[in-house]
Amino acid sequence: MIRLEKITHRYSSPEGGDVVAVENVNLSVAEGKFVALKGPSGCGKSTLLLIAGGLLRPTSGDLEIAGVEPYKLALDERAAFRASRIGFVFQQFHLVPYLDVLDNVLAPSLASGRKDRKRAAALVEQFGLTPRAHHTPSALSTGERQRAAMARALYNKPKVLLADEPTGNLDPENADIVLKQLIAFADQGGAVLMVTHASDASAVADEIITLGHSKD
Numbered sequence: 561m562i563r564l565e566k567i568t569h570r571y572s573s574p575e576g577g578d579v580v581a582v583e584n585v586n587l588s589v590a591e592g593k594f595v596a597l598k599g600p601s602g603c604g605k606s607t608l609l610l611i612a613g614g615l616l617r618p619t620s621g622d623l624e625i626a627g628v629e630p631y632k633l634a635l636d637e638r639a640a641f642r643a644s645r646i647g648f649v650f651q652q653f654h655l656v657p658y659l660d661v662l663d664n665v666l667a668p669s670l671a672s673g674r675k676d677r678k679r680a681a682a683l684v685e686q687f688g689l690t691p692r693a694h695h696t697p698s699a700l701s702t703g704e705r706q707r708a709a710m711a712r713a714l715y716n717k718p719k720v721l722l723a724d725e726p727t728g729n730l731d732p733e734n735a736d737i738v739l740k741q742l743i744a745f746a747d748q749g750g751a752v753l754m755v756t757h758a759s760d761a762s763a764v765a766d767e768i769i770t771l772g773h774s775k776d
């Protein structure tokens with residue numbers, strides 16, 4: 561479902577010079593599997609997730625996500641592919657600041673055309689956010705924002721879920737809610753790739769992949 565082959569990514573900036581963020585990484589996640597991605601800060605975990613999510617074209621390497629090679633698609637096709645097949649939970653959430661929780665969870669319907677307020681409300685409930693459904697992100701705790709971002713990622717029923725430290729800001733009880741959702745997603749045939757530092761989070765994964773330090 562997720563297959564990355566010899567992926568290398570170099571960020572170039574005129575001021576700071578080049579940074580090799582990801583070097584020659586091979587990784588795959590089969591249907592129904594939950595894989596945890598670990599490694600020290602700066603080793604390229606978020607970069608790799610962005611690449612897998614069709615959000616950042618790698619400098620070199622091949623990848624296939626849900627049967628598609630996203631960087632071989634035209635930009636609008638790639639956007640449509642991302643919206644329908646990939647759920648992404650960003651390390652910094654990227655919730656829409658002027659929309660309330662319910663409308664944030666509904667936001668992916670703009671790309672898919674499948675607007676279903678009942679589904680959004682059910683996801684809000686699933687993540688224990690019903691009492692905060694009509695608050696905007698600035699009124700939420702970090703953990704609540706995290707859960708809202710997870711609910712939004714699931715809205716379009718993706719095949720692949722990419723989550724960047726989804727339990728990093730949560731207390732054990734809330735971390736447990738999120739991990740159970742990720743496990744359930746994999747059990748239903750999805751593929752999960754989760755970046756995490758937490759040992760209890762990686763303990764529930766089918767496989768743990770550790771990235772080394774990048775060379776720069």
Ligand SMILES: Nc1ncnc2c1ncn2[C@@H]1O[C@H](COP(=O)(O)OP(=O)(O)OP(=O)(O)O)[C@@H](O)[C@H]1O
Binds near residue numbers: 651
């Ligand atoms: N836009 C960018 N331009 C230049 N360098 C970048 C950029 N984004 C990330 N980097 C660098 O690439 C490397 C990998 O960054 P990345 O965010 O993927 O690491 P990470 O493993 O997710 O770290 P963390 O655990 O702290 O979130 C780091 O050295 C980082 O400074």
Ligand SMILES: [Mg+2]
Binds near residue numbers: 605606607651724
């Ligand atoms: Mg990161």
